Amino acid sequence: MRRARNTIVAAFVLLMSRRRRRPKPEETRLVPALPSNPGAELAALALLGLSSLSALGFILIYAFGDSLPAETPLLGAAIGLAFLFLAAALVVVGLKLVPQEEIAEAYPPHEHPGEQQVIAELVDESGTRFTRARLFKLGLLGAGGTLGLALLTPAASFGPLFHVGNFLRTPWRRGRRLVDENGLPYKAADIEKNDFYLAFPEGTNDEEKEQMAASLVVIRLPPDQLRLPPHLEGYDANGILAYSRMCTHAGCAITEYRAPLFQPDEPRPALVCPCHYSTFDPTTGGTVTFGPAGRDLPLLPVYVDSSGYLRAKGNFDGPVGPSWWGVRIWKAQP
Protein backbone atom coordinates (compact mmCIF):
# COMPACT_ATOMS: atom_id res chain seq x y z
CA MET A 1 0.00 0.00 0.00
CA ARG A 2 2.69 2.41 1.05
CA ARG A 3 4.79 1.40 -1.92
CA ALA A 4 1.98 2.11 -4.29
CA ARG A 5 1.52 5.55 -2.74
CA ASN A 6 5.20 6.28 -3.07
CA THR A 7 5.13 5.27 -6.72
CA ILE A 8 2.24 7.60 -7.46
CA VAL A 9 3.85 10.52 -5.64
CA ALA A 10 7.13 9.90 -7.44
CA ALA A 11 5.42 9.75 -10.82
CA PHE A 12 3.58 13.00 -10.06
CA VAL A 13 6.74 14.81 -9.04
CA LEU A 14 8.52 13.54 -12.13
CA LEU A 15 5.71 14.73 -14.40
CA MET A 16 5.55 18.15 -12.76
CA SER A 17 9.27 18.68 -12.92
CA ARG A 18 9.40 17.63 -16.56
CA ARG A 19 7.05 20.42 -17.43
CA ARG A 20 9.37 23.18 -16.43
CA ARG A 21 12.15 23.57 -18.89
CA ARG A 22 14.82 26.13 -18.85
CA PRO A 23 14.00 28.84 -21.34
CA LYS A 24 16.11 28.61 -24.50
CA PRO A 25 18.42 31.47 -25.26
CA GLU A 26 16.90 33.92 -27.72
CA GLU A 27 17.84 32.98 -31.28
CA THR A 28 17.91 35.22 -34.28
CA ARG A 29 14.84 34.59 -36.51
CA LEU A 30 14.24 34.96 -40.22
CA VAL A 31 10.56 35.83 -39.75
CA PRO A 32 9.24 37.74 -36.82
CA ALA A 33 7.21 35.58 -34.39
CA LEU A 34 3.45 35.73 -35.02
CA PRO A 35 1.25 36.98 -32.20
CA SER A 36 -0.06 34.10 -30.11
CA ASN A 37 -3.81 33.45 -29.80
CA PRO A 38 -4.28 31.86 -26.36
CA GLY A 39 -8.09 32.03 -26.58
CA ALA A 40 -8.28 29.98 -29.77
CA GLU A 41 -5.68 27.56 -28.45
CA LEU A 42 -7.75 27.03 -25.32
CA ALA A 43 -10.93 26.55 -27.35
CA ALA A 44 -9.27 23.97 -29.61
CA LEU A 45 -7.91 22.14 -26.56
CA ALA A 46 -11.34 22.16 -24.93
CA LEU A 47 -12.93 20.78 -28.09
CA LEU A 48 -10.31 18.04 -28.30
CA GLY A 49 -11.04 17.21 -24.67
CA LEU A 50 -14.77 17.01 -25.37
CA SER A 51 -14.06 14.78 -28.33
CA SER A 52 -12.06 12.41 -26.13
CA LEU A 53 -14.83 12.41 -23.55
CA SER A 54 -17.43 11.52 -26.17
CA ALA A 55 -15.27 8.73 -27.56
CA LEU A 56 -14.77 7.47 -24.01
CA GLY A 57 -18.53 7.63 -23.56
CA PHE A 58 -18.94 5.43 -26.64
CA ILE A 59 -16.58 2.86 -25.15
CA LEU A 60 -18.40 2.92 -21.81
CA ILE A 61 -21.86 2.64 -23.39
CA TYR A 62 -20.63 -0.19 -25.58
CA ALA A 63 -19.21 -2.03 -22.59
CA PHE A 64 -21.88 -1.42 -19.95
CA GLY A 65 -24.93 -0.01 -21.76
CA ASP A 66 -26.70 -3.25 -22.56
CA SER A 67 -29.58 -2.47 -20.25
CA LEU A 68 -30.11 1.08 -21.49
CA PRO A 69 -33.39 1.53 -23.32
CA ALA A 70 -31.84 3.48 -26.18
CA GLU A 71 -28.41 1.94 -26.48
CA THR A 72 -28.05 2.21 -30.23
CA PRO A 73 -29.03 5.88 -30.48
CA LEU A 74 -26.74 6.72 -27.54
CA LEU A 75 -23.86 4.91 -29.21
CA GLY A 76 -24.54 6.84 -32.38
CA ALA A 77 -24.76 10.14 -30.53
CA ALA A 78 -21.50 9.50 -28.64
CA ILE A 79 -19.41 8.59 -31.65
CA GLY A 80 -21.07 11.33 -33.69
CA LEU A 81 -20.27 13.96 -31.05
CA ALA A 82 -16.68 12.71 -30.85
CA PHE A 83 -16.26 13.26 -34.58
CA LEU A 84 -18.08 16.57 -34.41
CA PHE A 85 -15.86 17.94 -31.60
CA LEU A 86 -12.75 16.71 -33.37
CA ALA A 87 -13.86 18.40 -36.57
CA ALA A 88 -14.68 21.60 -34.67
CA ALA A 89 -11.25 21.59 -33.04
CA LEU A 90 -9.60 21.23 -36.43
CA VAL A 91 -11.79 24.04 -37.80
CA VAL A 92 -10.65 26.32 -34.97
CA VAL A 93 -7.02 25.35 -35.59
CA GLY A 94 -7.36 25.90 -39.32
CA LEU A 95 -9.07 29.26 -39.03
CA LYS A 96 -7.32 30.81 -36.05
CA LEU A 97 -3.99 29.15 -35.39
CA VAL A 98 -2.47 28.18 -38.73
CA PRO A 99 -0.74 31.27 -40.13
CA GLN A 100 -2.56 32.53 -43.18
CA GLU A 101 -0.59 34.67 -45.49
CA GLU A 102 -0.76 35.23 -49.21
CA ILE A 103 2.27 36.76 -50.84
CA ALA A 104 2.21 37.47 -54.55
CA GLU A 105 5.47 37.70 -56.37
CA ALA A 106 5.44 39.79 -59.52
CA TYR A 107 6.40 38.06 -62.78
CA PRO A 108 9.54 39.28 -64.39
CA PRO A 109 9.01 41.27 -67.62
CA HIS A 110 9.20 39.41 -70.98
CA GLU A 111 12.71 39.15 -72.18
CA HIS A 112 12.03 38.42 -75.87
CA PRO A 113 8.75 40.03 -76.91
CA GLY A 114 9.04 39.11 -80.62
CA GLU A 115 9.60 35.40 -80.11
CA GLN A 116 6.05 34.47 -79.15
CA GLN A 117 4.63 35.48 -82.51
CA VAL A 118 7.26 33.53 -84.38
CA ILE A 119 6.48 30.39 -82.38
CA ALA A 120 2.77 30.73 -83.02
CA GLU A 121 3.37 31.04 -86.76
CA LEU A 122 5.72 28.09 -86.70
CA VAL A 123 3.14 25.86 -85.05
CA ASP A 124 0.39 26.99 -87.41
CA GLU A 125 2.37 26.31 -90.59
CA SER A 126 3.87 22.97 -89.62
CA GLY A 127 0.62 21.55 -88.27
CA THR A 128 -0.96 19.90 -91.35
CA ARG A 129 0.05 17.05 -93.63
CA PHE A 130 -3.49 16.32 -94.86
CA THR A 131 -4.15 16.66 -98.54
CA ARG A 132 -7.79 15.42 -98.34
CA ALA A 133 -8.98 17.10 -95.20
CA ARG A 134 -12.70 16.87 -96.04
CA LEU A 135 -12.56 13.14 -96.76
CA PHE A 136 -10.78 12.67 -93.46
CA LYS A 137 -13.54 14.50 -91.64
CA LEU A 138 -16.06 12.23 -93.33
CA GLY A 139 -14.11 9.17 -92.19
CA LEU A 140 -14.00 10.50 -88.68
CA LEU A 141 -17.74 11.07 -88.73
CA GLY A 142 -18.31 7.54 -90.05
CA ALA A 143 -16.21 5.94 -87.36
CA GLY A 144 -17.89 7.97 -84.62
CA GLY A 145 -21.37 7.26 -85.95
CA THR A 146 -20.79 3.53 -86.31
CA LEU A 147 -19.36 3.37 -82.83
CA GLY A 148 -22.47 5.14 -81.53
CA LEU A 149 -24.67 2.63 -83.34
CA ALA A 150 -22.63 -0.23 -81.88
CA LEU A 151 -23.24 1.16 -78.40
CA LEU A 152 -26.96 1.32 -79.08
CA THR A 153 -27.14 -2.24 -80.46
CA PRO A 154 -27.63 -4.00 -77.07
CA ALA A 155 -31.01 -2.26 -76.95
CA ALA A 156 -32.12 -5.08 -79.25
CA SER A 157 -31.95 -7.34 -76.18
CA PHE A 158 -34.71 -5.35 -74.51
CA GLY A 159 -36.96 -7.96 -76.04
CA PRO A 160 -37.97 -9.36 -79.39
CA LEU A 161 -39.93 -7.02 -81.59
CA PHE A 162 -41.75 -9.57 -83.73
CA HIS A 163 -41.27 -13.10 -82.37
CA VAL A 164 -43.30 -12.71 -79.23
CA GLY A 165 -44.79 -16.20 -79.51
CA ASN A 166 -42.25 -17.69 -77.08
CA PHE A 167 -43.56 -15.49 -74.35
CA LEU A 168 -47.01 -16.91 -74.76
CA ARG A 169 -45.82 -20.38 -73.83
CA THR A 170 -47.03 -21.26 -70.35
CA PRO A 171 -47.77 -24.58 -68.69
CA TRP A 172 -51.49 -23.89 -68.94
CA ARG A 173 -53.29 -26.44 -71.13
CA ARG A 174 -56.91 -27.34 -71.54
CA GLY A 175 -57.96 -29.47 -68.59
CA ARG A 176 -55.12 -28.55 -66.26
CA ARG A 177 -56.43 -28.04 -62.74
CA LEU A 178 -55.84 -24.94 -60.61
CA VAL A 179 -54.10 -25.76 -57.32
CA ASP A 180 -53.06 -23.69 -54.31
CA GLU A 181 -49.49 -23.31 -53.04
CA ASN A 182 -49.76 -26.66 -51.24
CA GLY A 183 -50.87 -28.43 -54.41
CA LEU A 184 -54.49 -28.90 -53.32
CA PRO A 185 -56.86 -28.40 -56.25
CA TYR A 186 -59.44 -25.63 -56.05
CA LYS A 187 -63.11 -26.43 -56.35
CA ALA A 188 -65.38 -23.77 -57.74
CA ALA A 189 -67.18 -23.76 -54.39
CA ASP A 190 -63.92 -22.79 -52.64
CA ILE A 191 -63.82 -19.46 -54.45
CA GLU A 192 -65.86 -17.05 -52.35
CA LYS A 193 -66.97 -13.59 -53.31
CA ASN A 194 -64.72 -10.71 -52.16
CA ASP A 195 -61.86 -13.10 -51.39
CA PHE A 196 -58.93 -13.68 -53.73
CA TYR A 197 -56.81 -16.79 -54.17
CA LEU A 198 -53.34 -17.59 -55.40
CA ALA A 199 -53.32 -20.50 -57.87
CA PHE A 200 -50.76 -22.51 -59.83
CA PRO A 201 -50.96 -25.15 -62.57
CA GLU A 202 -51.28 -28.67 -61.14
CA GLY A 203 -48.13 -30.75 -61.06
CA THR A 204 -45.48 -28.06 -60.69
CA ASN A 205 -42.86 -28.12 -57.95
CA ASP A 206 -41.90 -25.18 -55.77
CA GLU A 207 -39.01 -24.09 -57.94
CA GLU A 208 -41.16 -24.07 -61.05
CA LYS A 209 -43.78 -22.10 -59.18
CA GLU A 210 -41.17 -19.42 -58.57
CA GLN A 211 -39.88 -19.37 -62.11
CA MET A 212 -42.84 -19.88 -64.35
CA ALA A 213 -45.00 -16.92 -65.10
CA ALA A 214 -48.01 -19.13 -64.57
CA SER A 215 -49.32 -18.04 -61.20
CA LEU A 216 -52.86 -16.75 -61.03
CA VAL A 217 -55.04 -14.59 -58.89
CA VAL A 218 -58.51 -16.11 -58.80
CA ILE A 219 -61.59 -14.10 -57.85
CA ARG A 220 -65.34 -14.46 -58.03
CA LEU A 221 -67.62 -11.65 -59.20
CA PRO A 222 -71.37 -11.67 -59.68
CA PRO A 223 -71.85 -12.78 -63.32
CA ASP A 224 -74.24 -9.90 -64.02
CA GLN A 225 -71.46 -7.42 -63.18
CA LEU A 226 -69.09 -8.75 -65.82
CA ARG A 227 -68.55 -6.62 -68.92
CA LEU A 228 -66.01 -8.81 -70.72
CA PRO A 229 -65.11 -7.68 -74.26
CA PRO A 230 -66.23 -10.00 -77.10
CA HIS A 231 -62.88 -11.77 -77.53
CA LEU A 232 -62.90 -12.73 -73.83
CA GLU A 233 -66.46 -14.01 -73.90
CA GLY A 234 -66.69 -17.27 -71.96
CA TYR A 235 -63.33 -16.89 -70.20
CA ASP A 236 -65.06 -16.87 -66.81
CA ALA A 237 -66.67 -19.84 -65.13
CA ASN A 238 -69.95 -18.42 -63.87
CA GLY A 239 -68.20 -15.33 -62.49
CA ILE A 240 -64.93 -17.00 -61.49
CA LEU A 241 -62.04 -15.20 -63.17
CA ALA A 242 -58.39 -16.30 -63.23
CA TYR A 243 -56.01 -13.45 -64.03
CA SER A 244 -52.25 -13.61 -64.39
CA ARG A 245 -50.65 -12.62 -61.10
CA MET A 246 -47.81 -10.75 -62.82
CA CYS A 247 -48.35 -7.06 -63.33
CA THR A 248 -47.94 -6.05 -66.98
CA HIS A 249 -45.88 -3.03 -65.98
CA ALA A 250 -42.78 -4.33 -64.19
CA GLY A 251 -43.76 -7.88 -63.34
CA CYS A 252 -44.51 -7.49 -59.63
CA ALA A 253 -47.03 -9.82 -58.05
CA ILE A 254 -50.56 -8.47 -57.86
CA THR A 255 -51.28 -8.82 -54.17
CA GLU A 256 -54.06 -6.32 -53.66
CA TYR A 257 -57.68 -6.91 -54.48
CA ARG A 258 -60.09 -4.04 -54.04
CA ALA A 259 -63.31 -5.75 -53.06
CA PRO A 260 -66.07 -3.28 -52.19
CA LEU A 261 -68.42 -4.44 -49.48
CA PHE A 262 -71.23 -2.18 -50.67
CA GLN A 263 -70.99 -1.76 -54.43
CA PRO A 264 -73.05 1.38 -55.05
CA ASP A 265 -71.12 3.69 -52.74
CA GLU A 266 -67.62 2.31 -52.85
CA PRO A 267 -64.82 2.17 -55.43
CA ARG A 268 -65.26 -0.55 -58.05
CA PRO A 269 -63.55 -3.92 -57.73
CA ALA A 270 -59.94 -3.80 -58.91
CA LEU A 271 -56.75 -5.81 -58.93
CA VAL A 272 -53.91 -3.58 -57.76
CA CYS A 273 -50.17 -4.04 -57.98
CA PRO A 274 -48.51 -2.60 -54.87
CA CYS A 275 -45.28 -1.62 -56.64
CA HIS A 276 -46.54 1.30 -58.71
CA TYR A 277 -50.29 1.12 -58.10
CA SER A 278 -51.21 -0.20 -61.53
CA THR A 279 -54.92 -0.86 -61.20
CA PHE A 280 -56.83 -3.32 -63.38
CA ASP A 281 -60.58 -3.66 -63.70
CA PRO A 282 -61.46 -7.36 -63.42
CA THR A 283 -65.01 -6.84 -64.64
CA THR A 284 -63.89 -5.68 -68.10
CA GLY A 285 -61.18 -8.25 -68.75
CA GLY A 286 -58.33 -6.64 -66.85
CA THR A 287 -58.25 -3.21 -68.51
CA VAL A 288 -55.91 -0.66 -66.93
CA THR A 289 -57.80 1.99 -64.98
CA PHE A 290 -54.86 3.63 -63.22
CA GLY A 291 -51.10 3.50 -63.04
CA PRO A 292 -48.19 2.92 -65.37
CA ALA A 293 -49.17 -0.49 -66.81
CA GLY A 294 -49.36 -0.29 -70.58
CA ARG A 295 -51.68 -3.18 -71.42
CA ASP A 296 -54.44 -5.34 -70.01
CA LEU A 297 -53.86 -8.04 -67.45
CA PRO A 298 -53.87 -11.44 -69.22
CA LEU A 299 -56.90 -13.60 -68.43
CA LEU A 300 -56.88 -17.39 -68.30
CA PRO A 301 -60.08 -19.08 -69.49
CA VAL A 302 -61.41 -21.53 -66.91
CA TYR A 303 -64.29 -23.96 -66.56
CA VAL A 304 -65.73 -26.16 -63.83
CA ASP A 305 -65.59 -29.90 -64.48
CA SER A 306 -68.28 -32.41 -63.54
CA SER A 307 -66.79 -32.98 -60.06
CA GLY A 308 -66.64 -29.27 -59.32
CA TYR A 309 -62.89 -28.69 -59.86
CA LEU A 310 -61.59 -25.57 -61.58
CA ARG A 311 -59.71 -26.35 -64.78
CA ALA A 312 -58.03 -24.21 -67.43
CA LYS A 313 -59.76 -24.03 -70.79
CA GLY A 314 -56.56 -23.08 -72.58
CA ASN A 315 -53.82 -20.47 -72.43
CA PHE A 316 -53.87 -16.80 -71.44
CA ASP A 317 -55.31 -14.30 -73.89
CA GLY A 318 -51.99 -12.44 -74.13
CA PRO A 319 -48.31 -12.54 -73.15
CA VAL A 320 -47.74 -12.72 -69.39
CA GLY A 321 -45.45 -10.45 -67.42
CA PRO A 322 -43.84 -7.07 -67.91
CA SER A 323 -44.23 -5.14 -71.14
CA TRP A 324 -41.77 -3.97 -73.73
CA TRP A 325 -42.22 -2.68 -77.28
CA GLY A 326 -42.70 -6.08 -78.89
CA VAL A 327 -45.40 -7.10 -76.47
CA ARG A 328 -47.13 -3.77 -76.60
CA ILE A 329 -47.67 -4.03 -80.36
CA TRP A 330 -48.71 -7.69 -80.07
CA LYS A 331 -52.33 -8.30 -80.92
CA ALA A 332 -54.35 -11.41 -80.16
CA GLN A 333 -54.84 -13.55 -83.26
CA PRO A 334 -58.54 -14.09 -83.82
Next chain:
Amino acid sequence: MRAVLTLALLTVAGLLAAAPARAASGTPKDPLAAYGYHLYGEYCLGCHGGNAAGRYQEPSSATGAGPGREQSQQGGVGASLHGVGALAADFYLRTGYMPLRRIGLQPRRERVFLGDHEIDALVAYVATFGGPPIPTPRPGLGNVSQGQALFAEHCAGCHQVVGQGGYVTGALPPALVEATPRQVAEAVRLGPYVMPKFSRRAISDRQLDSIVRYVEYTKHPDRPGGWGLGYVGPVPEGLVTWFLAIPALLGLCLLLGRRLKA
Protein backbone atom coordinates in the same frame (compact mmCIF):
# COMPACT_ATOMS: atom_id res chain seq x y z
CA MET B 1 -84.61 -6.79 -11.27
CA ARG B 2 -84.46 -3.09 -11.91
CA ALA B 3 -82.37 -3.59 -14.98
CA VAL B 4 -84.85 -6.06 -16.37
CA LEU B 5 -87.66 -3.64 -15.69
CA THR B 6 -85.82 -0.79 -17.36
CA LEU B 7 -85.08 -3.03 -20.28
CA ALA B 8 -88.70 -4.04 -20.56
CA LEU B 9 -89.78 -0.41 -20.40
CA LEU B 10 -87.24 0.53 -23.01
CA THR B 11 -88.42 -2.31 -25.19
CA VAL B 12 -91.97 -1.10 -24.99
CA ALA B 13 -90.81 2.45 -25.66
CA GLY B 14 -88.79 1.17 -28.60
CA LEU B 15 -91.80 -0.66 -29.92
CA LEU B 16 -93.89 2.44 -29.75
CA ALA B 17 -91.20 4.67 -31.21
CA ALA B 18 -90.39 2.39 -34.08
CA ALA B 19 -93.96 1.45 -34.78
CA PRO B 20 -94.43 3.61 -37.90
CA ALA B 21 -91.25 2.25 -39.46
CA ARG B 22 -92.02 -1.32 -38.63
CA ALA B 23 -91.47 -3.68 -41.48
CA ALA B 24 -92.57 -7.17 -42.17
CA SER B 25 -90.44 -9.13 -39.71
CA GLY B 26 -91.44 -7.05 -36.68
CA THR B 27 -89.89 -6.96 -33.24
CA PRO B 28 -87.51 -9.75 -32.30
CA LYS B 29 -88.51 -11.83 -29.27
CA ASP B 30 -85.11 -11.71 -27.59
CA PRO B 31 -85.16 -8.65 -25.26
CA LEU B 32 -81.65 -7.57 -26.18
CA ALA B 33 -82.41 -7.76 -29.88
CA ALA B 34 -85.68 -5.96 -29.24
CA TYR B 35 -83.80 -3.12 -27.58
CA GLY B 36 -81.51 -3.16 -30.60
CA TYR B 37 -84.55 -2.91 -32.82
CA HIS B 38 -85.49 0.29 -31.02
CA LEU B 39 -81.98 1.69 -31.34
CA TYR B 40 -81.90 0.70 -35.00
CA GLY B 41 -84.99 2.80 -35.57
CA GLU B 42 -83.29 5.70 -33.87
CA TYR B 43 -79.85 5.62 -35.48
CA CYS B 44 -79.71 3.36 -38.53
CA LEU B 45 -83.10 3.33 -40.18
CA GLY B 46 -82.51 6.46 -42.25
CA CYS B 47 -79.85 4.84 -44.38
CA HIS B 48 -80.22 1.08 -43.98
CA GLY B 49 -83.98 1.16 -44.41
CA GLY B 50 -86.85 -0.56 -42.72
CA ASN B 51 -86.27 -4.17 -41.76
CA ALA B 52 -82.53 -3.61 -42.46
CA ALA B 53 -83.16 -4.34 -46.11
CA GLY B 54 -80.97 -1.50 -47.34
CA ARG B 55 -81.95 1.62 -49.26
CA TYR B 56 -81.10 2.16 -52.86
CA GLN B 57 -81.79 5.06 -55.17
CA GLU B 58 -82.32 4.91 -58.86
CA PRO B 59 -78.84 5.29 -60.34
CA SER B 60 -78.44 8.64 -62.07
CA SER B 61 -77.14 9.07 -65.59
CA ALA B 62 -73.55 9.10 -64.29
CA THR B 63 -72.47 5.47 -64.25
CA GLY B 64 -70.46 4.01 -61.44
CA ALA B 65 -69.98 5.41 -58.01
CA GLY B 66 -67.20 6.49 -55.78
CA PRO B 67 -66.29 8.61 -52.84
CA GLY B 68 -65.84 11.65 -55.05
CA ARG B 69 -69.42 11.70 -56.24
CA GLU B 70 -72.19 13.83 -54.91
CA GLN B 71 -74.63 12.11 -52.66
CA SER B 72 -77.40 12.64 -55.20
CA GLN B 73 -75.39 10.67 -57.74
CA GLN B 74 -74.82 7.69 -55.48
CA GLY B 75 -76.70 4.62 -56.48
CA GLY B 76 -77.20 3.44 -52.95
CA VAL B 77 -77.75 4.92 -49.55
CA GLY B 78 -77.15 2.08 -47.13
CA ALA B 79 -76.35 -1.59 -47.58
CA SER B 80 -78.77 -4.32 -46.71
CA LEU B 81 -77.81 -5.88 -43.40
CA HIS B 82 -79.34 -9.26 -44.18
CA GLY B 83 -76.73 -11.96 -43.86
CA VAL B 84 -73.92 -9.68 -42.65
CA GLY B 85 -74.31 -11.06 -39.14
CA ALA B 86 -72.97 -10.05 -35.77
CA LEU B 87 -69.50 -10.02 -37.37
CA ALA B 88 -70.05 -6.91 -39.47
CA ALA B 89 -72.28 -5.12 -36.96
CA ASP B 90 -69.80 -5.56 -34.13
CA PHE B 91 -66.87 -4.42 -36.26
CA TYR B 92 -68.54 -1.37 -37.80
CA LEU B 93 -70.06 -0.16 -34.52
CA ARG B 94 -67.14 -0.74 -32.16
CA THR B 95 -64.62 0.92 -34.48
CA GLY B 96 -66.89 3.92 -34.92
CA TYR B 97 -67.02 3.21 -38.69
CA MET B 98 -70.78 3.56 -38.38
CA PRO B 99 -72.58 5.91 -38.32
CA LEU B 100 -70.95 7.32 -41.41
CA ARG B 101 -70.34 11.06 -41.58
CA ARG B 102 -71.52 11.31 -45.15
CA ILE B 103 -72.67 8.70 -47.60
CA GLY B 104 -69.94 7.79 -50.02
CA LEU B 105 -67.03 8.44 -47.66
CA GLN B 106 -64.62 5.73 -46.65
CA PRO B 107 -65.62 4.71 -43.11
CA ARG B 108 -62.90 5.61 -40.67
CA ARG B 109 -62.22 5.11 -37.00
CA GLU B 110 -64.24 7.63 -35.01
CA ARG B 111 -65.26 8.21 -31.44
CA VAL B 112 -67.85 5.61 -30.48
CA PHE B 113 -70.79 7.40 -28.90
CA LEU B 114 -72.96 4.36 -28.27
CA GLY B 115 -72.50 2.52 -24.99
CA ASP B 116 -71.36 -1.09 -24.79
CA HIS B 117 -74.82 -2.32 -23.97
CA GLU B 118 -76.38 -0.37 -26.82
CA ILE B 119 -73.87 -1.82 -29.27
CA ASP B 120 -74.58 -5.31 -27.91
CA ALA B 121 -78.26 -4.73 -28.52
CA LEU B 122 -77.76 -3.47 -32.08
CA VAL B 123 -75.43 -6.40 -32.84
CA ALA B 124 -78.03 -8.80 -31.49
CA TYR B 125 -80.71 -7.20 -33.66
CA VAL B 126 -78.60 -7.32 -36.84
CA ALA B 127 -77.70 -10.93 -36.02
CA THR B 128 -81.38 -11.88 -36.19
CA PHE B 129 -81.15 -11.46 -39.99
CA GLY B 130 -78.59 -14.27 -40.14
CA GLY B 131 -74.90 -14.24 -40.92
CA PRO B 132 -71.53 -15.12 -39.45
CA PRO B 133 -70.90 -14.76 -35.71
CA ILE B 134 -68.19 -12.65 -34.06
CA PRO B 135 -64.84 -14.49 -34.30
CA THR B 136 -62.90 -15.12 -31.12
CA PRO B 137 -59.20 -14.97 -31.92
CA ARG B 138 -56.78 -16.50 -29.43
CA PRO B 139 -53.50 -14.65 -30.02
CA GLY B 140 -51.97 -16.67 -27.19
CA LEU B 141 -51.99 -19.72 -29.45
CA GLY B 142 -50.39 -17.80 -32.30
CA ASN B 143 -46.77 -17.51 -33.31
CA VAL B 144 -45.27 -14.05 -33.91
CA SER B 145 -42.81 -15.17 -36.55
CA GLN B 146 -45.41 -17.14 -38.51
CA GLY B 147 -47.74 -14.19 -38.05
CA GLN B 148 -45.20 -11.85 -39.56
CA ALA B 149 -44.75 -14.09 -42.60
CA LEU B 150 -48.52 -14.31 -43.08
CA PHE B 151 -48.97 -10.59 -42.50
CA ALA B 152 -46.27 -9.81 -45.05
CA GLU B 153 -47.97 -12.10 -47.55
CA HIS B 154 -51.61 -11.13 -47.08
CA CYS B 155 -51.79 -7.74 -45.37
CA ALA B 156 -48.58 -5.73 -45.78
CA GLY B 157 -49.26 -4.86 -49.42
CA CYS B 158 -51.83 -2.35 -48.18
CA HIS B 159 -51.35 -1.96 -44.42
CA GLN B 160 -47.52 -1.73 -44.50
CA VAL B 161 -45.39 -4.36 -42.85
CA VAL B 162 -45.69 -3.00 -39.30
CA GLY B 163 -49.34 -2.05 -39.71
CA GLN B 164 -48.80 1.69 -40.16
CA GLY B 165 -51.40 1.95 -42.90
CA GLY B 166 -50.77 3.08 -46.45
CA TYR B 167 -52.34 3.82 -49.79
CA VAL B 168 -54.24 1.92 -52.42
CA THR B 169 -55.99 3.40 -55.41
CA GLY B 170 -59.39 4.60 -54.26
CA ALA B 171 -59.00 4.13 -50.49
CA LEU B 172 -56.71 4.63 -47.51
CA PRO B 173 -55.87 1.41 -45.65
CA PRO B 174 -55.94 2.39 -41.98
CA ALA B 175 -53.14 1.95 -39.47
CA LEU B 176 -53.72 -0.96 -37.10
CA VAL B 177 -52.43 0.67 -33.91
CA GLU B 178 -55.89 0.99 -32.38
CA ALA B 179 -57.30 -2.27 -33.71
CA THR B 180 -58.12 -4.75 -30.96
CA PRO B 181 -57.45 -8.47 -31.58
CA ARG B 182 -61.16 -9.06 -32.13
CA GLN B 183 -61.39 -6.20 -34.62
CA VAL B 184 -58.40 -7.52 -36.58
CA ALA B 185 -60.01 -10.97 -36.77
CA GLU B 186 -63.34 -9.43 -37.77
CA ALA B 187 -61.74 -7.32 -40.51
CA VAL B 188 -59.96 -10.37 -41.95
CA ARG B 189 -63.18 -12.39 -42.13
CA LEU B 190 -65.37 -9.49 -43.21
CA GLY B 191 -63.30 -7.32 -45.52
CA PRO B 192 -64.63 -3.88 -44.58
CA TYR B 193 -64.96 -1.22 -47.29
CA VAL B 194 -62.73 -2.23 -50.21
CA MET B 195 -60.55 -4.68 -48.27
CA PRO B 196 -60.95 -8.25 -49.53
CA LYS B 197 -62.23 -10.76 -47.03
CA PHE B 198 -60.21 -13.87 -46.32
CA SER B 199 -61.98 -17.20 -46.12
CA ARG B 200 -60.76 -20.09 -43.98
CA ARG B 201 -59.32 -21.60 -47.13
CA ALA B 202 -57.04 -18.54 -47.56
CA ILE B 203 -56.24 -17.97 -43.85
CA SER B 204 -57.10 -20.68 -41.33
CA ASP B 205 -58.25 -19.79 -37.82
CA ARG B 206 -54.89 -20.87 -36.46
CA GLN B 207 -53.05 -18.65 -38.94
CA LEU B 208 -55.40 -15.82 -38.01
CA ASP B 209 -54.33 -16.23 -34.36
CA SER B 210 -50.73 -15.74 -35.48
CA ILE B 211 -51.60 -12.69 -37.55
CA VAL B 212 -53.46 -11.15 -34.61
CA ARG B 213 -50.52 -11.84 -32.35
CA TYR B 214 -48.19 -10.19 -34.83
CA VAL B 215 -50.47 -7.14 -35.08
CA GLU B 216 -50.35 -6.91 -31.28
CA TYR B 217 -46.57 -6.99 -31.52
CA THR B 218 -46.49 -4.18 -34.10
CA LYS B 219 -48.16 -1.83 -31.65
CA HIS B 220 -44.86 -1.60 -29.77
CA PRO B 221 -42.21 -2.61 -32.29
CA ASP B 222 -38.51 -2.60 -31.47
CA ARG B 223 -36.82 0.65 -32.36
CA PRO B 224 -33.11 -0.16 -32.48
CA GLY B 225 -32.37 3.14 -34.22
CA GLY B 226 -34.26 5.21 -31.68
CA TRP B 227 -36.30 7.09 -34.25
CA GLY B 228 -38.97 4.94 -35.88
CA LEU B 229 -39.73 7.44 -38.68
CA GLY B 230 -43.09 5.77 -39.15
CA TYR B 231 -41.44 2.36 -39.71
CA VAL B 232 -41.80 2.92 -43.41
CA GLY B 233 -38.48 1.36 -44.25
CA PRO B 234 -35.06 2.47 -45.44
CA VAL B 235 -36.26 5.01 -48.02
CA PRO B 236 -37.42 7.69 -45.54
CA GLU B 237 -34.38 6.95 -43.41
CA GLY B 238 -32.21 7.72 -46.42
CA LEU B 239 -34.23 10.85 -47.09
CA VAL B 240 -33.66 12.06 -43.55
CA THR B 241 -29.95 11.52 -44.06
CA TRP B 242 -30.09 13.50 -47.27
CA PHE B 243 -32.08 16.36 -45.87
CA LEU B 244 -30.43 16.70 -42.47
CA ALA B 245 -26.89 15.41 -42.68
CA ILE B 246 -25.88 16.64 -46.10
CA PRO B 247 -26.79 20.33 -45.51
CA ALA B 248 -24.89 20.10 -42.23
CA LEU B 249 -21.84 18.74 -44.03
CA LEU B 250 -22.14 21.38 -46.74
CA GLY B 251 -22.31 24.09 -44.10
CA LEU B 252 -19.20 22.72 -42.48
CA CYS B 253 -17.40 22.70 -45.81
CA LEU B 254 -18.34 26.35 -46.38
CA LEU B 255 -17.11 27.22 -42.91
CA LEU B 256 -13.81 25.48 -43.53
CA GLY B 257 -13.37 27.08 -46.93
CA ARG B 258 -13.85 30.60 -45.62
CA ARG B 259 -10.12 31.24 -45.36
CA LEU B 260 -9.72 30.78 -49.12
CA LYS B 261 -11.93 33.77 -49.80
CA ALA B 262 -9.60 36.23 -48.14
